[in-house]
Amino acid sequence: MIKTIAGTKDTLPFEISKWQYFENFVEEVMSRFNYKEIRTPVFEETSLFARGIGESTDIVSKEMYTFLDRSQTSITLRPEMTASVMRSVLEHSLDKQQQLNKLYYISSMFRQERPQAGRLRQFNQFGAEAIGLEDPLLDAEMIIIAYDILKGLGLNSLEVKINSLGVPSSRENYKKLLRMYLDDKKGGLSEESKKRLDSNILRIFDSKIESDQKIMENAPLLLEHLDDGSLEKFETVKSYLLKAGVPFEIDPRLVRGLDYYTHTTFEIISRNVGSQSALCGGGRYDLLASEIGDRLIPxxxxxxxxxxxxxxxxxENCLVIPEDEVGVYIVRLNNDLYNETYNFALQLRRNSVKAELDYSRKSVKAQMREANKINARKTILFGGDEYTNNEIVIKDMKSGVQEKIGLSDIEKIISIIED
RNA sequence: GUGGGUAUAGCUCAGUUGGUUAGAGCGUCUGGUUGUGGCCCAGAAGGUCAAGGGUUCAAAUCCCUUUACUCACCCCA
Incomplete structure (x- = not known):
């Protein structure tokens, strides 16, 4: 038997309504902030991600689904959306048509990692990008939108963590400081962290290994060595968040794994999932456009x-979705009216009524059971004496009350069903 | 890539120290009189006990191998 590939999942009919609810909610909030949806291809030229996300990152170096197509072009299934969105903005010069592009997406991403709780190889993300301006208000707005959506779904145990990575020049200075600090201590670092000394020294802060953490405990912090401009921006972001009522904590160790971040970085985590607790992550990436394009776009x-x-x-037991229901179930009283019953149901369906009926010549009892099972608000008994009198019986499934109505009086039938 | 755990019906799981035709609940289908649901009752269908090998008179049960799933590390959403 053929099964799904490891790390991929079917979304089955019984769980689809919660996804639709979720997606609709995201769309609604995004549209209140006037963000426009953007859709880009699921696969791109590999170099987009290699250059955009950074060769040394884990995503690019070991997690991408990359393959050669029939014309020997290296193709990659997108592991994230930001690089694609920026590519699209550059390619279509959206940044020249208006100063600020506020965009959002709801799409599948692909990363070849070992699956576990909260981690799949094909997974879905929603996200937003505000492209074109460097006002810290937009940094704050990202956090506000993300927070409002999570909160709006009913989640409570959220922690918002923020940090600033400053600009490249101050960061380079700081990296020198950090390198000096680690110079006589690097023997005690883990193998993984030693590699990061050269590739991405900031990420050593991310290490969960105790000995690494001990060494990093007294390391100088980037936040304490930001240039004045960056510091001021960070302060501004914090003040906006305070005024917006978004609780947050500053986490100087939040450095994030992707190369393109500058200034603000943030993460929203929940204690109520497995070890993969980051529900949301983001930040400012003023350098990305120039990495993959020919101009700077904050x-x-x-x-x-x-x-x-x-x-x-x-x-957390939130997100309570109402049960599926059906407006009316048409019960066929005699099987010689098989086709007539269908046409009656069809007439209702073509008049926007959600109607169901049996397709297998079941007994009346079995049809009634089915009507009950699928949560039909009404049933219509079709056939028998009433049919010869050009009537149907309509029954309310909650009260059990039933009444006769003229078969051709569709208007009235519909109004009773919808009542 | 590295560890740990699990694998018996569509689903959730029982299955004694190896011992006859492998069980339950839920779900599915049928029925409980003539044309009526929920609750209840009765019956039926449904299993190569993950796969392959070994030990044994005898294996779902013990041993080995493989596969799948799962959790965690790494890292990220």
Whole structure:
């Protein structure tokens, strides 16, 4: 038997309504902030991600689904959306048509990692990007939108963490300081962290290994060595968040794994999922446009993992979706009216009524059971004496009350069904 | 890539120290009189006990291998 590939999942009919609810909610909030949806291809030229995200990152170096197509072009299934969105903005010169492009997406991403709780190889993210301006208000807005959506779904145990990475020049100075600090201590670092000394020294802060953490405990912090301009921006972001009522904590160790971040970085985590607790992450990436394009475009954005959010929702018992129901179930009283019953149901369906009926010549009892099972608000008994009198019986499934109506009086039938 | 755990019906799981035709609940289908649901009752269908090998008179049960799933590390959403 052929099964789904490891790390991929079917979304089955019984769980689809919660996804639709979730997606609609995201769309609604995004549209209130006047963000426009953007859709880009699921696969791109590999170099877009290699250059955009950074060769040394884990995503690019070991997690991408990359393959050669029939014309020997290296293709990659997108592991994230930001690089694609920026590519699209550059390619279509959206940045020249208006100063600020506020965009959002809800799409599948692909990363070849070992699956576990809250981590799939094909997973869904929603996210937003505000491209074209460097006002810190937009940094704050990203956090506000993400927070409002998670909160709006009913999640409570959220922690918002923020940090600033400053600009490249102050960061380079700081890296020198950090390198000096680590110079006589690097023997005690883990193998993984030693590699990062050269590739991405900031990420050593991310290490969960105790000995590494001990060494990093007294390391100088980037936040304490930001240039004045960066510091001021960070302060501004914080003040906006305060005024917006978004609780946050500053986490100087929040450095994020992607190369393109500058200034603000943030993450929203939940204690109510497995070890993969980051529901949402993002930040400012003023350098990305120039990495993959020919000009500088300041931008800020975030991405949120939808499976993880739904996990958190399940564990917190929020997001209560109303049960599916059907307007009316047509019960066929005699099987010689098989086709007439169908046409009657069809007439209702073509008049926007959600109607169901039996397709297998079941007994009346079995049809009634079915009507009950699928939550039909009304049933219509079709056939028998009433049929010869050009009537049907309509029954309210909650009260059990039933009445006769003229078969051709569709208007009235519909109004009773919808009542 | 590295560890740990699990694998019995569509689903959730029982299955004694190896011992006859492998069980339950839920779900599915049928029925509980003539044309009526929920609750209840009765019956039926449904299993190569993940796969392959070994030990044994005898294996779902013990041993080995493989595969799948799962959790965690790494990292990220």
């Amino acid at each position: 931008a800020v954005g975030f991405a949120a993992g939808m499976e993880r959010i739904l996990l958190a929702c399940e564990n």
